[in-house]
Amino acid sequence: MPADTPHLHLLAKAPLAGQAKTRLTPLLGAEGAANAHAELVHHCVANACRALPAGHITLWTALNHTHPLFGELHEQFGVMLAPQPEGNLGDRIRHALNSACGPAMVMGSDCPSITSDLITTCAQQLSTHDVVMLPAEDGGYGLIGTHRDYPGLFELIPWGSDRVLSATRQRIEALGLHASYPATVWDVDRPQDWQRWQAIKSSV
Template sequence: MTHPPVTLHLLAKAPLAGVAKTRLIPLLGEQGAADAHAELVRCCVNHACQALPAENVTLWTALEHEHPFFTQLRADYSIGLKPQSEGDLGARMRHALGDAPGPAMVMGSDCPRITPALIRLCATQLAHHNVVILPAEDGGYGLIGTQDDYPTLFSDMPWGSEHVFAETRARLTACELTASYPKTIWDVDRPEDWQRWSLP
């Protein structure tokens, strides 16, 4: 099977109790929320490496770059590890996307419903569009892929709000960039999201 020449990037915090997935703490407690975060990140890395060759996948780390969790993921999946850049989410995403020449995608590490098949579909769509996005039910998005560097998509964006996808789409139109939106997904952020993911 041939793979699209696309790189895939994930951004993740170290699974530190009291710091990772804080909105899950009321349901799971500090350590439980950190463990849930680790489970989600591992799931997303696993999906990424089923979809693309491991050498095309990089996990961008935050908080503790040498955390044993990260080194274990590298050992288990042979992925690249790099420290996240400074700046807001947009700056860090743009930095990751520009890490190597060619088309690239960055996806959330809390989006377990982004399956290997969906990742491959996004990579295929990126061959025919400037941008590919998986919109999220909460108004953001779970994955974005770009053919080139488009600074306007990442600067002065209302990150964390329900307006991110709408604003991104408006900027795509203003810049006359073509885009594909293969599927709407959801991420695990709040207690009800965790229950939706973890319960049969």
């Protein structure tokens, strides 16, 4: 791999019933929603490992760092595991990006529209841009990558709202950074998102 190959950081909760993908509960039940989350995390890790060597991928765990799913993913794919720190989403993204020297990208584990090809594209774009980002249909983003620490990208952002993307893009412009937005993606949060994902799987 090229010397400037970025490290990819994946953020994932343990698939605990009642604590993971709770907005899918009306459709799938608490246990079914947790199982759906586990499927999404597995799919995310598999896609990541098609794009980058496992040694360039860290899965950052939450809720239960010793959950069997994480151990299975480590054994199957060889990705590294690390516990997510305390703090809001911005704190955790920034911590992951700065956990090692060199370019890095962070993505969630519930965004099956981020294919291995798209991860490769983002890695390539990061070699010629300060920031790479995949805007999400819900007003957030599915992936962000940087070369070095830009604290302003993650401060006072309305996490969990539909204004995350617009606020972050304003920060990018204010900081004078050169950014790439290769594609718009979508994640699985609501029952209709899960049904969309199931329809795509059944068509391939």
